[in-house]
Amino acid sequence: MPRFYCPFPLQTGTEIELPESVARHILVLRLRPGDEISVFNGEGGEHLAVLSEVEKRSSRALLKHFSPREAELPFAVTIAQALPEGSKMDWIVEKCVELGAAGIQPLISRRCVVRLSGERASKRVQHWEAIVAAASEQCGRNRLAQVAQPSDFAAWAGHHDLHRRILLTPRASQSLAQWATHQPQQAVAVVVGPEGGFTDEEEALATAQGMLALSVGPRVLRTETAAMAALSTLSGLWERG
Secondary structure, eight states: OOOOEESSOOOOTTTTEEHHHHHHHHTTTOOOOOEEEEEEOSSOEEEEEEEEESSSSEEEEEEEEEEEOOOOOSOEEEEEEEOOTTTHHHHHHHHHTTOOEEEEEEEOTTTOOOOOHHHHHHHHHHHHHHHHHHHHHHHTSBBEEOOOOOHHHHHHHHHOOOOEEEEETTOSBBBBHHHHHHHHHHEEEEOOOOOOOOOOHOOOHHHHHHHHBBSSSSOOOOHHHHHHHHHHHHHHTTTTT
């Protein structure tokens, strides 16, 4: 059943006008009045809806039934990703959503080629939020991962919270899998460097600020692969625990 994100309140028994982007997608899929769709607003659960009107620029649907179904990990994972080159961040955001990440924190570190600030940063965040919504439609998640504003790595490292922060580095003596095997489910932030990794000074700063240095195994992964490997490792060890 086609799934669509509708960023406004949804109430069973009401008829809604679907967002213009959804209306265009419905036309592409050649859906017709009477066809069933699923809609969600990112706040949890989803509604079964029946299309009541399909036009070129607008479509309407009647919300028939609410399901509280969720597809979230039982623990929150934030991916703190140093900005990579080109469009790699788009792919990272999409795949992290598919694998269950609850949040994305873009970071700007010493070796980052991409630098974002001000209006340009805000536009990129909006772009990534659209990718989050589209990926959530595809993978069946009813809650949207939160995308934070890009932050300087050193400044972000100095902000402490209650989550365990894990710095991925091939120089670590212990792997994420080895560590997670002996740990209970918990909220974590996984910190990934850019192409070329974090500098020695940045890694020293991170560990001084309480981050736990772990590897993702004996092979050195690309920046666009590391977060996916970490999410897969944690979900494999903890999701059923």
